[in-house]
Amino acid sequence: MNDKSTSFQQKKTINAGGSLIDFTIPRVMGILNITPDSFYQGSRTPATDEALRRAEKLLSEGATMLDIGAYSTRPGATEVSEAEEVERIVPVIQALTRKFPQAILSVDTFRASVAKASIDAGAHMINDISGGDLDPLMFETVARLKVPYILMHMRGTPQTMTGLTGYQDIFAEVLSYFSERIARLKALHVHDIILDPGFGFAKDAEENFLLLNQMEKFSICGLPVLAGLSRKRTIWKTLGITSEEALNGTTVLNTVALLKNAAILRVHDVKEAMEAVKLVQCLRGQKF
Structure with missing residues (x-):
């Protein structure tokens, strides 16, 4: 594949909750984990009042979207039942909707029932780490709810994925994975x-x-x-540090992602991500 791939017509907007989100300028998605065991301690907000305080901080720093998860997908994380996931996430979404009615809320789940309960509670988007593989009802649920869908590449499950690395051509294999699922989604009128x-x-x-x-x-x-690179193992293991020390490395890789045409940065640290967006926009001679 050559540079001509960059000339394809790009979709620059999505409709989330009646709001048109324009990706002409890259957007920042703030992470809000309603879990006791996410890999980065600074993102854990299991109580509703803590979640509201963190949400206020993320939004004030410039986040366009909040991504709310109630099931930690770090390697070795504890299994959470569907009922517990719903019980954790729905009250937080309801509280966020009341306090921040203009905020765009994304639900981070691979379960169709949790996605539906979250959208019914006021969320606007579904972020599925499994690309529909872990729940056969996910794609038709997205189509029925008529909400934006974040399609992620993964092999296996959060419990088995670390043993499923190894690619002949990683870009080609991920692209093939996306192409097949995009076709299925578009056939269901998910655009x-x-x-x-x-x-x-x-x-x-x-x-x-x-x-x-x-x-x-x-x-x-x-x-x-x-691009979801924030404080991940690739950064802190490569540098010989901890996830708590990985903000600088995160900013470096976020900047690379922006130069590689990322439309969204999913991050724990919104202020620093917004600074990267602004500087890259200036580098390109574009408005912020």
């Missing part, structure tokens, strides 16, 4: 699709760097691409 290459999910550090280095080629799909 607001965002792609997520799934950094860290069934990929080792070398594979993550190879994929990031080719990320702009996903423009052949004509859809916005999300």
